[in-house]
Amino acid sequence: MIKLYKFGSIDDVCDASPFCVKVEAYLRLAKLPYEALSGTHYLRKAPKGKLPYIEDNGKIIADSSFILEYLKETYGDTLDAELSDADKAIAHAFIKMIDENMYWILVHARWKLDHNSEALKKLFFGGIPFPLNKIVVFIMRKNVIKKLYAQGIGRHSDEEIVEIGNRDLKALADFLDGKPYFFGDQPTTLDAVAYGMLVQMIRMASFTAPIFDKAKSYKNLVEFTDRFHENYFSA
Numbered sequence: 558m559i560k561l562y563k564f565g566s567i568d569d570v571c572d573a574s575p576f577c578v579k580v581e582a583y584l585r586l587a588k589l590p591y592e593a594l595s596g597t598h599y600l601r602k603a604p605k606g607k608l609p610y611i612e613d614n615g616k617i618i619a620d621s622s623f624i625l626e627y628l629k630e631t632y633g634d635t636l637d638a639e640l641s642d643a644d645k646a647i648a649h650a651f652i653k654m655i656d657e658n659m660y661w662i663l664v665h666a667r668w669k670l671d672h673n674s675e676a677l678k679k680l681f682f683g684g685i686p687f688p689l690n691k692i693v694v695f696i697m698r699k700n701v702i703k704k705l706y707a708q709g710i711g712r713h714s715d716e717e718i719v720e721i722g723n724r725d726l727k728a729l730a731d732f733l734d735g736k737p738y739f740f741g742d743q744p745t746t747l748d749a750v751a752y753g754m755l756v757q758m759i760r761m762a763s764f765t766a767p768i769f770d771k772a773k774s775y776k777n778l779v780e781f782t783d784r785f786h787e788n789y790f791s792a
C-alpha cells in the first residue's frame with residue numbers, strides 16, 4: 558500500500574501543508590488505497606528535506622508534483638483523461654500559480670503577521686515546553702521571513718501582498734464560475750491542488766489574515782471547498 562508521509566491534521570483540515578493535502582486529495586479522488594503517516598520527524602528522512610513524500614513498492618518519491626506524476630504513470634491518469642490538451646495547459650498554469658505564488662502568500666499570512674505567532678506556537682510547536690517554544694517560534698519566524706524576502710514576495714507591503722493574492726483568488730473564482738469543479742461536474746487534478754490551498758485559507762480557523770477574509774468573500778470558492786471537503790474528507 559502507498560505510504561504518505563506528511564505533517565498531520567489541524568482543525569478539520571487533513572494537513573497544514575497545501576502540498577500534503579494536494580497529494581492526499583489526489584489519492585482520494587483517484588481511489589488509491591494509502592496509509593498516512595504524520596509527524597514533523599519525517600522531515601529528517603525526507604529525500605528533499607520537505608514533506609510530502611511517498612513510499613510505494615520500495616520506491617520513494619518526493620515533491621507533490623513528482624508524486625502525482627508517478628501515481629499517474631503507475632496507476633493510470635483516470636482523473637484528467639477527458640481533458641483536452643488546451644484544458645491540461647490551463648490546469649498546468651493554475652497549478653503553478655497555486656504552488657509557486659499562492660503558497661508564499663499563505664506562508665506570509667501565517668508566519669509574518671504578528672498576531673498569528675500564538676497560533677504557530679500552539680499548533681506547530683505545541684509539544685515544546687515553555688519558554689523553549691517561544692524561542693523556537695522566534696527563530697523559525699526570523700528564518701521564514703528571510704525566505705519570504707529571498708523569494709521576493711517579502712519585499713512588498715502587507716497590503717500589496719493581499720492585492721497579489723487576491724488576483725489569484727479572483728482568477729480561480731472566475732474560472733470556476735458556477736461549475737461544481739474547475740472543469741465541470743467531475744473533479745480533476747486541478748481540484749485536488751486548489752482544495753489543498755483553499756482549505757488552508759477558508760477552513761483553518763486557527764489562523765486569521767486579511768487574505769483569508771478575501772478568500773472567504775468568494776462565495777463559489779467557499780462552496781467549492783466545502784463541497785470537496787464533504788465529498789472526499791468527511792469520513
Ligand SMILES: N[C@@H](CCC(=O)N[C@@H](CS)C(=O)NCC(=O)O)C(=O)O
Nearest residue numbers: 574575576606607608609620621622
Ligand atoms: N515543491 C514541494 C514543496 C513542499 C514544501 O514546501 N513543503 C514544506 C511545507 S508546506 C516543508 O516541508 N517545509 C519544511 C522545511 O522547509 O523545512 C512539493 O510540491 O512537495
